[in-house]
Amino acid sequence: MAELLNRFGKVLNETLEQADPRVSEYPFMDRPGLNLIGTLTYLFVVTYAGPRYMKNREPFNLRKxxxxxNLVMVIFSTYIFYEFLASGWFNDYSFTCQECDYSNSAKALRMVRVCYLFWISKYIEFLDTIFFIAHKKFQHVSFLHVFHHSLMAFTWWWGVKFSPGGLGTFHALINAFVHMVMYSYYGIAAMGPKYQKYIWWKKYLTVFQMTQFVVVFGHMVNVTAFYDCKYPQAFKYIIASYGTMFFILFSNFWIQAYTKRSRRRAADTKEKASSSSYTNGNHMQNGVSNGVHKRAVANGTSKQD
Structure with a gap:
């Protein structure tokens, strides 16, 4: 066991020696240990400690x-989206093969900074799950939700550490834009029942999220299959996997939340209509029978058994 740990430590140190030196001075970027602990702590809290703590307690009122x-996250996501554009994607970044610029130019360092902020945003977004638990909306703490949050936070540390820039930031650009819209929706929803009429577009938000994964997957497959782009191969596969896994998971969510729910509602409506028709028919039949009986009694023709 000790031998295995020593080998793992040696490989890890050799790997970290190849990291981008420009990020070494950023907080929490020296070693991967804190990132691992942070992700595992999130998983422990949202899958065990949080639900257990709230089990016999009333939901917290955290609406305000x-x-x-959510307003802060809209602003933060907008800033990140703008910085990704200004650092390359709006100017001279290529959508086919964009390698990471490891220089100390102002624009390259700006890209490093926004990549770091994007990773930090993934940890801030852990609060989404904490709020669900605090409100006792445990049904929202799904596998999709937890997997998405934990995977993005954990893997993006490595992206910032080794390649803070280049083609790997395209999906972050798209994700920041999606989060601008998503947190706008959450913000309106959090304002109370009287604002529910303004969030009729909930299911279209899911379509929007699914579209981003198709775009991300298509972009990465195109780069990998048709261009010899000098970018860490592992990150190419990870990002393509993002698109594939999350598209499948969100598609399943769509089917469960909208397709099957619509079918159940249609079936319930049909059943209620059938039951109502049967009941009304019985009432009419009973009404006719009672009317005949009453007339027979009045005429003296009713028979006693």
Whole structure:
């Protein structure tokens, strides 16, 4: 066991020696240990400690705080989206093969900074799950939700550490834009029942999220299959996997939340209509029988058994 740990430590140190030196001064970027602990702590809290703590407690009323949080996240996501554009994607970045610029130019360092902020945003977004638990909306803490949050936070540390820039930031650009829209929706929803009429587009938000994964997957497959782009091969596969896994998971969510729910509602409506028709028919039949009986009694023709 000790031998195995020593080998693992040696491989890890050799790997970290190849990391981008420009990020070494950023907080939490020296070693991967804190990132691992942070992700595992999130998983422990949202899958065990949080639900256990709230089990016999009343939901917290965090509506105002959550509304402010969502507004802040809209602003933060907008800033990140703008910085990704200004650092390359709006100017001279290529959608086919864009290698990471490891220089110390102002634009390259700006890209490093926004990549770091994007990773930090993934940890801030852990609060999404905490709010669900605090409100006792445990049904929202799905495998899709937890897997998405934990995977993005954990893997993006490695992306910032080794390749903070280049083609790997395209999906971050798209994700920041999607989150601008998503947190706008959450912000309106958190304002209370009287604002529910403004969020009729919930299912279209899911379509929007699914579209981003198709775009991300298509972009990465195109780069990998048709261009000899000098970018860490492992990150290419990870990003393509993002698109594939999340598209499948979101598609399943769509089927469960909308397709099957619509079928159940249609079936329930049909059953209620059939039951109502049967009941009304019985009432009419009973009404006719009672009317005949009453007339027979009045005429003295009713028979006693």
């Amino acid at each position: 705080f959550v509304a402010v949080y």
